[in-house]
Amino acid sequence: MKTRAAVLRKAGTPWEVTELDLDEPKANEVLVRMEAAGLCHSDEHIRARGAGRLPMVGGHEGAGVVVQAGPGVTRVKVGDRVSCSYIPVCGRCRYCSTGKQNLCDAGKWAGVGCLRDETFRFHSKGEDFGGMCVVGAFSEYSVLSEYSCVKVEDYVPLEVAALVSCGVTTGFCSAVYAGDVRPGDVVVIFGTGGVGMNAVQGARYAGARHVLAIDPNEWKQHQALEFGATHAFGDPEKARDVLVDLTRGQLADTVICTVGEMSNEVLAAAVGMTGKGGTTVVTAVGGYDMSLERGGGLTGYHRRIQGSLFGGANPLHDIPMILSLWHEGHIRLPELITKRYALAEINEGYKDLMEGRNIRGVIVHQH
Ligand SMILES: NC(=O)c1ccc[n+]([C@@H]2O[C@H](COP(=O)([O-])OP(=O)(O)OC[C@H]3O[C@@H](n4cnc5c(N)ncnc54)[C@H](O)[C@@H]3O)[C@@H](O)[C@H]2O)c1
Ligand SMILES: [Zn+2]
Ligand SMILES: [Zn+2]
Incomplete structure (x- = not known):
């Protein structure tokens, strides 16, 4: 399928919004229709310095809906609303099984943005594109490992679910x-x-x-x-x-x-x-x-x-826990969103961040 995404080809250049080809999900992967993506400062570090492999689809703070599941997926199902943990969590490596999910071995490819079989799902004209932190939330659609998905309750607006994907939880x-x-x-x-x-x-x-x-x-x-x-x-x-x-x-x-x-x-x-x-x-x-x-x-x-x-978080526990704290009135989350942007306005969103006008800017994808 085709998807529109904000990509970085070279350090120090602005985000470029372009159309990419997106493969179907393979085993243990899901296709997510991204609904919201937070403008975290870490993407700006990558844009300015180009750390990690390029070209890359930006965005690691996102939330959306699972629209297709590859073979063997058990953690989520089609129709689930998910927050994307910016560190994938396998649940069984040495770190996950000792309560250190933020250090999961599946985080190995965060800077490359490939899936667990070391191949890419985003392509354009023969070139492979990674997704930042294997999320790529600055794309209308993205293929994620099921390890990156944390199901959220129906009461949680997806722009709030995006915030807990990185910044709030961290x-x-x-x-x-x-x-x-x-x-x-x-x-x-x-x-x-x-x-x-x-x-x-x-x-x-x-x-x-x-x-x-x-x-x-x-x-x-x-x-x-x-x-x-x-x-x-x-x-x-x-x-x-x-x-x-x-x-x-x-x-x-x-x-x-x-x-x-x-x-x-x-x-x-x-x-x-x-x-x-x-x-x-x-x-x-x-x-x-x-x-x-x-x-x-x-x-x-x-x-x-x-x-x-990630603040030492265990995303599978702490993302839902923090959402409950908000739901029960202990902390404030929607108030963190200063301004919403269309994907095409991404450079304006980062300009607002860097010039001190936003607590969090959020891209709301238009489908
Ligand atoms: N370790 C992690 O897991 C993790 C996760 C997310 C973000 N980060 C990093 O955390 C940092 C903050 O991210 P953010 O999205 O909140 O960025 P932000 O731009 O929203 O916030 C940074 C704040 O720091 C303030 N500031 C700048 N210089 C300062 C100084 N000398 N003293 C006090 N305040 C100063 C700015 O005015 C701004 O309000 C970034 O470096 C980001 O890359 C780390
Ligand atoms: Zn972040
Ligand atoms: Zn693990």
Whole structure:
């Protein structure tokens, strides 16, 4: 069949919306009619830097409806509404079977975008196209491994199901799992965009006493207060002064880095605000120098720098769990969507993200 998709052929060029050929699903694969796709910052990293194999269909934060199932599919069936876990989850590898689904071995081809048999389903003029994180949500239709599919209840709008496919779950779980936030804790969050805003929600839901949000964008500071931050700052120095006052110098239990682009400056400031025995969580992507440690503060304060992939989530459990938290009124999800776009407006959507106008932009596919 034919499908329209936003593709990247070369790093540093804009998304190009084009028509591709799409194969039928093979064994253990499904054809999904994508309904909504979130504009996560990670696609922008790929677009700007071209990490991974190109050409690639963008989009790893998506939701849609299963319209065809290949042989042997058991996890979902035709007609199911699914959120696409951006890490496929096999359920039986060493990592899945020890409660670390975010590290599933099936995530091996995320940067290549091929299916498990190492072949591709998107093609154009003899060329194979991967799908970002084996999802390819910036396509009207995509063929996914059943391992990428998490069935969602009928009450969940598919644009909300798209949000939990990456950003919401990553942010929320960066606080509650990677950051191990406990009742009464003091938490600092650097960067309250689509991911960080949910670190705010996760930290509050886990019972944090104070949640200090730091973001240079004034509108995001106001939004962070709406989503549960107790304080919001543009300047990390001011945040540090208040943190020292609030904790009598003990600093934060957990500091979470969800800035657009990770840097030495953010890492140094974040570690410097982490208290004794505390955790600095690095969820943001970008280049930084791990040799920053000079004063002995990491060892002497028994601090931990914790990398965070999907926040340490188990998508098969946590995606439905977070949707239930929203359904039962504990967290806010539709409010994260600032603007909706047609597929053809994708570059405008990313311009809005990079210029600070969106918490989350969402592509609504038109069928
Ligand atoms: N590890 C994972 O599993 C995972 C998953 C999704 C996204 N990510 C990464 O997380 C990061 C955030 O993604 P997003 O979609 O929320 O991006 P976003 O652009 O929506 O949000 C980033 C926020 O950081 C703010 N910011 C920029 N510089 C800052 C600074 N020096 N101090 C404080 N705030 C600053 C921006 O104003 C913006 O509000 C990206 O690097 C993305 O690639 C990682
Ligand atoms: Zn993402
Ligand atoms: Zn697995």
